[in-house]
Amino acid sequence: MTADIAVRLGNAREHRRTKVIALFAGLTAALVIVSIASAGAGQYGMPVTDVLRALTGQELADPYAEGVLWSVRFPRVVMSLLVGATLGVCGALMQGTFGNPLAEPGVVGVASGAAVGACVSIVFGLTFLGAFTTPGIAFATGLITTLSVYALSRSNGRTGTVSMILTGVAVNAVAGALVALLMFVGDQSAREQIVFWQLGSVAGARWPYVWVVLPLAALTALVALATARRLDLLSLGDRQARHLGVNVERVRLVVTCAVAVGVSAAVSYAGIIAFVGLVVPHLVRIVMGPGHLVLVPASLLGGAVLLASADLLARTVVSYADLPIGMVTALVGGPFFFWLLRRTRTTAGGWA
Numbered sequence: 548m549t550a551d552i553a554v555r556l557g558n559a560r561e562h563r564r565t566k567v568i569a570l571f572a573g574l575t576a577a578l579v580i581v582s583i584a585s586a587g588a589g590q591y592g593m594p595v596t597d598v599l600r601a602l603t604g605q606e607l608a609d610p611y612a613e614g615v616l617w618s619v620r621f622p623r624v625v626m627s628l629l630v631g632a633t634l635g636v637c638g639a640l641m642q643g644t645f646g647n648p649l650a651e652p653g654v655v656g657v658a659s660g661a662a663v664g665a666c667v668s669i670v671f672g673l674t675f676l677g678a679f680t681t682p683g684i685a686f687a688t689g690l691i692t693t694l695s696v697y698a699l700s701r702s703n704g705r706t707g708t709v710s711m712i713l714t715g716v717a718v719n720a721v722a723g724a725l726v727a728l729l730m731f732v733g734d735q736s737a738r739e740q741i742v743f744w745q746l747g748s749v750a751g752a753r754w755p756y757v758w759v760v761l762p763l764a765a766l767t768a769l770v771a772l773a774t775a776r777r778l779d780l781l782s783l784g785d786r787q788a789r790h791l792g793v794n795v796e797r798v799r800l801v802v803t804c805a806v807a808v809g810v811s812a813a814v815s816y817a818g819i820i821a822f823v824g825l826v827v828p829h830l831v832r833i834v835m836g837p838g839h840l841v842l843v844p845a846s847l848l849g850g851a852v853l854l855a856s857a858d859l860l861a862r863t864v865v866s867y868a869d870l871p872i873g874m875v876t877a878l879v880g881g882p883f884f885f886w887l888l889r890r891t892r893t894t895a896g897g898w899a
Contacts, residue, residue, distance in 0.1 A: 567841055570834065574848035581852055582628065585859040586620045590867060618753075626752035626760065627858040627872075628851040630813040631823055633764045635850020636771045637806045638824025639831075639842050643778035644802045645708045648832055651825040652810045654715045655803060659722035660692020661685040661814040662745060666726050669740045670733040681744075682756070682815035689811030692718060697803045706799055707785075747818035747873025749858055760812050767809030768847055774798055774805075775839035782837060820873045822880020823850050 587593045593612050600607060601621075607613040637652040645654070652658065664684040667673070676683050696718050700710040726745075730738050777798045780788045785795050814820075827849040828842060835841050854872070857879070861870040 566835065570831075570841075570845060571848070574845065574852060577852045578628070578848060578855070581855045581859060582624050585624050585627070585855055585862075586616060588859055588863050589620065591615055622754045622757050623749050623752045623858070624855060625757050626749045626816065627855045629757065629760050629764045630749065630817045630820065631850040631852070631854025632847045633760075633767055633809040633813045633850070634820065634823040634854070635827040635846035635848075636768050636843060637809050638850070639828040639839065639846040640771050640774075640778070640802050640806055641824065642828050642832070643782060643837075643839055643842075644799055645712065646782055646784070647708075648829050649825065650712075651822075652806055653719070653821075653824075654712055655693045655696045655806065656715050656718040656722060657689045657693045657807055657810040658814050658819050659719045659726070661689030661811055662819060663692075663722050663725045663729075664688030665744055665815070665818075666729040666733075666741050669744070670729045670737045678755075679759070682759075685815035686811045689814060690807045692722065693803060693807035693811070697800065705796060743871065744818045745873070746871030747820040747876070748861075748869070748871050749817050750869050752816070756816050760816055763808055763812035767805045767812075768843075770801060770805040771843045771847075772840075774802060775843050778802075778839045779837070818871075818873060820854065821877045822884065823853055823876055826880050826883050827853055 583595055583598050587595055587598045591612070593616065597607055597609075597612060598616065601613060601616045607616075634652065638650075641650040641652055641654055642648050644650075662685070664687060665681050667688075668681040668684045673680050673684065696711060696714050697706060699718075700706050700714040702710065726741070730741055733741065777788075777793050780791050780793045781795065781798060783791075788795050810824075828846045831842055831845040831849055835845065854876070857875045858872050861872045861875045864870065
């Protein structure tokens with residue numbers, strides 16, 4: 548009997564290892580394919596061979612095409628990969644921290660806080676940091692809002708998930724009201740800029756912006772990997788995690804700060820992009836289970852693939868038009884979120 552159990556466990560481990568390898572191989576292949584296709588697609592289309600030649604350092608016959616690739620297309624593709632990867636990782640962190648597969652980064656108010664900062668910059672025409680003014684202010688206000696949610700939800704030295712969610716709901720409501728107020732007092736040009744920013748886009752991505760987001764996205768991913776095992780224990784519940792030696796408050800603070808940094812950086816340059824942080828980790832969780840050592844890197848790759856694909860679709864679905872990427876992800880994520888609600892209701896046997 549013992550030998551039979553050992554064989555079954557060995558087979559189960561081997562099967563899971565095969566699934567993990569297949570998942571990461573598929574995501575990596577999809578990432579490469581989508582990135583190359585996205586670099587070549589657009590109003591000035593280029594064949595895949597030219598994209599590959601440019602990537603390998605070879606000179607193209609058309610100097611204008613080479614300039615378009617390195618000045619516009621490549622930074623846009625890299626920015627979409629960075630933003631998508633960051634949102635996917637932060638979604639996994641939020642779901643692990645709150646113990647709820649329907650949680651997403653916006654729960655702690657980071658996106659709405661960043662929106663307030665961006666609107667302030669646009670309405671009042673602030674330019675003290677040049678082209679970095681609006682993203683810089685959005686980044687700062689996103690950080691401040693998230694840390695405020697964490698601080699306001701603390702009671703008796705502890706921070707409960709329910710109190711953080713409720714505090715986040717209140718802060719999001721206040722931030723939404725402030726955005727509406729700023730749109731009201733702004734002129735027509737400011738309103739148009741705010742609407743476009745809120746819909747999300749990576750059309751304005753350039754290499755200087757990429758170099759700003761890259762280290763912050765990398766820091767968020769490293770923190771997520773470092774806390775993966777503790778998040779597995781935290782999913783058992785706060786009390787059980789404390790009994791197993793996890794400093795729950797420290798983990799929650801570290802995760803909140805990492806999400807604040809990552810999402811603030813992503814939102815400040817790409818605007819508000821919905822559902823990536825919700826859809827990607829949940830899909831990976833369905834396929835591979837809740838283990839964060841697999842969930843975090845898979846969500847990183849999945850988020851990058853999803854947003855790069857959405858950006859490719861936004862540039863090609865309508866001729867001579869560049870749709871807001873946030874609109875594309877919402878159109879895809881909305882029906883999927885409804886399916887998740889239906890699935891949750893069916894699994895739980897109905898809502899109370």
